[in-house]
Amino acid sequence: MRIALHTKLKPGAEDEYEGAHREVPPALVAAIRAAGATDWTIWRSGADLFHVIDCESYDLLLERLAGMPVNIAWQARMGGYLDVPHDYSDRDAGLAVVWELNPTESA
Template sequence: MRIALHTRVRSDRIEEYEAAHQHVPPALTAAIRAAGVSSWTIWRSGCELFHLLECEDYSRLLAGLKDLPVNIAWQGRMGELLDVRHDYSAEGVAAGLPEVWNL
């Protein structure tokens, strides 16, 4: 399944956000893959961040990562940099952007 998400980086933290993503912890990327993600891409336009995930089951992904220490640490770091965060709660399953058109 494809999931599109929107988050927002703080305008004064863009460089830090991009630098952090040059060094995503290998334990986190391994956990993301183990939770069924085959790809995750993030694009930035100004402060707006757009994510596209290819995963087996988005609710399973969130449940698998929500309480994982490496993800908690990463989300804590991202929380310092973002105005709008990725929601790992049960309600976050519905946070995906609605698809309007697809070719």
């Protein structure tokens, strides 16, 4: 499944947030993959962050990540940059799909 999320940075946190993502711990990357994510991209426009995650199940991904110490530490760090920290309680936080261009199938 693919899910898109929208989060927001605290004013002035853009550079620190981007700097943190230049040094994502390899253990966190491994934990995210082990939890079921196959791809995760974050775009930033000003203080707005847009995430697109490919995973087997978003609920399962959150459930698996919630108790992992490496993720708990990362979320605590990200909480310093985010206007509203991700607390894993809103499982329906995904953005609604409005339109999608799918690859055409060959005839």
